[in-house]
Amino acid sequence: xxxxxxxxxxxxxxxxxxxxxxxxxxxxxxxxxxxxxxxxxxxxxxxxxxxxxxxxxxxxxxxxxxxxxxxxxxxxxxxxxxxxxxxxxxxxxxxxxxxxxxxxxxxxxxxxxxxxxxxxxxxxxxxxxxxxxxxxxxxxxxxxxxxxxxxxxxxxxxx
Amino acid sequence: xxxxxxxxxxxxxxxxxxxxxxxxxxxxxxxxxxxxxxxxxxxxxxxxxxxxxxxxxxxxxxxxxxxxxxxxxxxxxxxxxxxxxxxxxxxxxxxxxxxxxxxxxxxxxxxxxxxxxxxxxxxxxxxxxxxxxxxxxxxxxxxxxxxxxxxxxxxxxxx
Numbered sequence: 001x002x003x004x005x006x007x008x009x010x011x012x013x014x015x016x017x018x019x020x021x022x023x024x025x026x027x028x029x030x031x032x033x034x035x036x037x038x039x040x041x042x043x044x045x046x047x048x049x050x051x052x053x054x055x056x057x058x059x060x061x062x063x064x065x066x067x068x069x070x071x072x073x074x075x076x077x078x079x080x081x082x083x084x085x086x087x088x089x090x091x092x093x094x095x096x097x098x099x100x101x102x103x104x105x106x107x108x109x110x111x112x113x114x115x116x117x118x119x120x121x122x123x124x125x126x127x128x129x130x131x132x133x134x135x136x137x138x139x140x141x142x143x144x145x146x147x148x149x150x151x152x153x154x155x156x157x158x159x
Numbered sequence: 160x161x162x163x164x165x166x167x168x169x170x171x172x173x174x175x176x177x178x179x180x181x182x183x184x185x186x187x188x189x190x191x192x193x194x195x196x197x198x199x200x201x202x203x204x205x206x207x208x209x210x211x212x213x214x215x216x217x218x219x220x221x222x223x224x225x226x227x228x229x230x231x232x233x234x235x236x237x238x239x240x241x242x243x244x245x246x247x248x249x250x251x252x253x254x255x256x257x258x259x260x261x262x263x264x265x266x267x268x269x270x271x272x273x274x275x276x277x278x279x280x281x282x283x284x285x286x287x288x289x290x291x292x293x294x295x296x297x298x299x300x301x302x303x304x305x306x307x308x309x310x311x312x313x314x315x316x317x318x
Contacts, residue, residue, distance in 0.1 A: 012300065147303040
């Protein structure tokens with residue numbers, strides 16, 4: 001069953017990332033700079049937010065160090081329009097693609113059983129009691145998180 | 160592993176439904192009648208759409224007949240603002256709650272192994288080749304679908 005479950009979760013992840021990339025490819029930089037709804041987050045902020053959340057999956061899943069921890073302050077700890085300087089949209093597009101490519105490489109090297117190992121923010125003691133706090137659970141919740149913001153970013157397209 | 164997997168998927172489902180209910184509880188009918196972003200779907204339409212999608216999970220998961228198939232035309236086959244008559248918001252709120260309550264009752268009666276059985280829109284022959292087309296996969300994809308529209312409906316709240 002492990003291989004079936006990981007296939008389902010990975011299929012969901014990859015299709016949600018693919019939908020997002022397809023959307024990002026159609027959006028001009030001017031469209032991305034706009035707000036998803038009046039007074040709400042800009043596409044720029046959401047792209048940086050999503051890239052930072054995915055970048056943090058690297059240490060959480062035990063793959064290595066986060067590539068751009070200096071961006072957590074602006075995209076995770078601060079809301080949009082905080083006045084904190086954001087990288088250029090081209091830099092954010094590259095950050096997003098590079099991060100997902102890196103995750104993809106690691107995902108492809110994992111056995112189904114490895115997805116059921118604990119992620120790095122749960123202790124061995126807690127994991128013994130709560131075995132659902134594993135790497136696959138991180139993948140499920142981050143897929144949901146991406147779907148939520150994807151649903152907002154579609155509003156950046158012209159009607 | 161089956162019990163761990165179903166717990167993860169169900170936890171994700173229940174928390175996404177709970178977030179949506181918490182949002183719906185705070186939204187007045189006037190807020191729900193508004194569009195999530197200018198020119199986009201209304202909260203009314205999205206509530207009906209989500210309820211109809213969840214109602215269709217009942218036959219898809221082999222639990223019985225859909226309660227309100229007559230609503231598929233307005234909420235699944237037609238876009239918002241089609242001119243087709245929608246039920247009142249109170250009726251839609253009840254439809255949403257009743258449908259999720261019914262799903263909850265069925266979910267609680269299922270063994271982990273039953274989640275790995277085929278759903279009713281895949282044939283036995285195809286399922287033999289593609290065992291990931293099971294009931295748990297329906298749950299995962301509908302959780303993502305709900306998260307996507309939840310992310311849009313939060314814009315109905317006043318800032």
